[in-house]
Amino acid sequence: MTSDTSPDRIDELIALAALGELSDAEQLELDVAVRNDPDVAADVAQAIETAAALQRPHAERPSDGLRGSVLAAISSTPQEHASIAAASAAADRVVSLESQRARGRLRPALLAAAAAVVLFAVGAVVLVATSDDPRDPIAAVIESPDAVSRTLAGEIDDLTVVYSASQQALVVEGDGVPVLDDTATYQLWLVGDDGPISVGTFRPDPDGRVSERFGGADPSGFVLGVTEEPAGGSESPTLPILASA
Amino acid sequence: MQRVQHGDEAAFAALYDELAGVVFGAVKRVLRDPAMSEEVTQEVFVELWRTAARFDPDRASVSTWAVTMARRRAVDRVRREQSQRDRIERSATLRPAQVDSPHDAVVSSIESERVSRALAELPDEQRVVIEMAFIEGVSHVDIAGRLDVPLGTVKGRVRLGLKKLGGKLGAAP
Numbered sequence: 001m002t003s004d005t006s007p008d009r010i011d012e013l014i015a016l017a018a019l020g021e022l023s024d025a026e027q028l029e030l031d032v033a034v035r036n037d038p039d040v041a042a043d044v045a046q047a048i049e050t051a052a053a054l055q056r057p058h059a060e061r062p063s064d065g066l067r068g069s070v071l072a073a074i075s076s077t078p079q080e081h082a083s084i085a086a087a088s089a090a091a092d093r094v095v096s097l098e099s100q101r102a103r104g105r106l107r108p109a110l111l112a113a114a115a116a117v118v119l120f121a122v123g124a125v126v127l128v129a130t131s132d133d134p135r136d137p138i139a140a141v142i143e144s145p146d147a148v149s150r151t152l153a154g155e156i157d158d159l160t161v162v163y164s165a166s167q168q169a170l171v172v173e174g175d176g177v178p179v180l181d182d183t184a185t186y187q188l189w190l191v192g193d194d195g196p197i198s199v200g201t202f203r204p205d206p207d208g209r210v211s212e213r214f215g216g217a218d219p220s221g222f223v224l225g226v227t228e229e230p231a232g233g234s235e236s237p238t239l240p241i242l243a244s245a
Numbered sequence: 246m247q248r249v250q251h252g253d254e255a256a257f258a259a260l261y262d263e264l265a266g267v268v269f270g271a272v273k274r275v276l277r278d279p280a281m282s283e284e285v286t287q288e289v290f291v292e293l294w295r296t297a298a299r300f301d302p303d304r305a306s307v308s309t310w311a312v313t314m315a316r317r318r319a320v321d322r323v324r325r326e327q328s329q330r331d332r333i334e335r336s337a338t339l340r341p342a343q344v345d346s347p348h349d350a351v352v353s354s355i356e357s358e359r360v361s362r363a364l365a366e367l368p369d370e371q372r373v374v375i376e377m378a379f380i381e382g383v384s385h386v387d388i389a390g391r392l393d394v395p396l397g398t399v400k401g402r403v404r405l406g407l408k409k410l411g412g413k414l415g416a417a418p
Contacts, residue, residue: 012397015404019378019385020317045304046411047404052309053414054379055316057360059266060273066283067265071258073287074294079252192299221296 014044018051024223025154025244028191032237035196080221138213140164141171152224154243159210159226161188161245163219170217172202174210180228187229188214189237190222197222201233246307250297257294260307265290267308268315274382275319285322289315320384363413371406374399 013030016022022030034041141147144164152159159174172188180186180203188199202212226243227234248256268289273282293311300310364372373392377383383391389399 011404012400015400015407016385018313018407019403020313020320021385043408047407048305048313049309050407050411050414051316051379052306052312054360054364054375054410055271055274055312056267056308058270058274058380060270061266062269062283062286066269066287067258067261070261070287070290071254073291074257075254077291077295079250079294080296080298 010040010043014040014047017044018047025225025241028189028196028223028225028237028241028244029239031191031196032239035236137169138171138173138211141167141169141213142173150219150224150245152226152243152245154226154241156226156243159243161219161224165218168218169213169215170199170219172210172212172214174204175208177204177208177210179204179206179208183231184228185231185233186210186242187227187233187237189225189227190217190219191225192222196225196237198233198235201229246297246300246302249294250300260293261290264308264311268311271312271315271382272319274380275316275323275384276382281322282319285318286315289318292318316382319382323384360414363410366413367406367409371402371409374402375406375410378403 010030010033013022013026013033016026017030030040030044034044141164142162144167146166147162147164149160149162152161156174156177158176159172161170161172163170177186185201185203187201189196190199191197197217199217200212200214202210204210224245225237225241227237227239227241229238246256246260249260265286269282269286272285272289273279276282276285289311292314300307305313364375367375374388377388377391378385385396385399385403389396392399
């Protein structure tokens with residue numbers, strides 16, 4: 001577990017945290033710094049508390065009708081315990097899942113299908129992007145009707161994560177990803193208020209292509225981050241964050 | 246809050262009654278528009294409900310958690326929906342917050358005086374930035390634009406100002 005974040009950078013991140021203006025990547029960077037240094041955690045807590053104290057005296061009552069709307073909205077909104085438990089359980093299962101993970105080819109057409117069902121109409125013929133192997137575990141996620149995708153941005157900018165609730169799995173796909181030597185691996189993290197949770201590690205093939213499936217981890221409500229770690233992965237992320245969403 | 250974490254809607258209603266003013270106030274300072282502020286306030290409370298399991302009393306008070314989330318949501322909304330020009334025009338017509346219960350008025354007055362005293366002790370350059378950020382609800386990018394200083398300078402002044410204020414403004418009730 002390492003961090004090369006400078007004190008000036010930490011101060012900048014703490015200011016942005018108090019302002020509520022951290023980007024996803026900055027949030028992840030600060031989460032790592034907080035986990036590495038209890039003093040940083042205390043400084044963040046104090047800055048946020050002070051910022052809240054500055055705003056608290058300026059309370060202003062909303063309309064009476066808002067109360068009913070809020071209470072009606074929450075009565076139909078499930079709470080999050082289940083997904084956090086699922087993500088934690090996924091992290092616990094990383095090693096065994098990795099040993100069983102299925103490998104596949106990069107499928108640009110299937111990635112497109114994850115964002116929306118893609119139909120190519122040619123005359124009277126309609127072709128639907130589908131897998132040529134219905135038992136392919138990666139295609140099962142990407143082609144699932146409930147698949148949702150998120151594109152990661154950063155130093156590595158060609159990574160897409162596709163999640164299917166019905167498959168209870170996510171897939172990382174990418175192209176042009178820098179190839180690592182045998183001593184290193186990429187690691188995918190879900191970052192929430194309780195810090196980073198490892199989803200698992202992945203490596204590109206010699207052509208820089210990535211196609212990996214991980215079971216269990218629901219990324220909804222979490223920031224996704226990718227770091228480079230020593231072979232076998234780490235217990236917590238090592239900066240810098242190479243891609244996030 | 247423990248009851249809320251276990252899905253108790255009645256406890257959440259009580260939490261709403263306690264926090265609605267500070268959440269709405271924090272959102273409205275950023276957005277100005279009352280209708281949009283109520284919309285974002287509702288989003289904040291739904292998020293508080295949905296993510297209640299993540300709340301850790303050792304890290305912050307419920308009030309701090311809610312106010313921080315409120316500002317973040319409001320700034321996100323500004324980024325998405327409002328132009329800089331619209332916001333400046335709205336800020337020109339900004340009026341003092343309306344506090345409609347005697348209890349809230351007293352609490353607000355005491356806290357306001359404490360905040361004013363603490364702010365007065367800051368160097369001007371830090372006080373101006375802190376007031377713009379947390380009293381007027383201006384984003385750090387907009388502050389940099391209005392003061393014609395680099396973003397890093399604004400963040401540095403916010404950090405130093407908050408550090409100096411930290412010892413003077415106690416924890417939330």
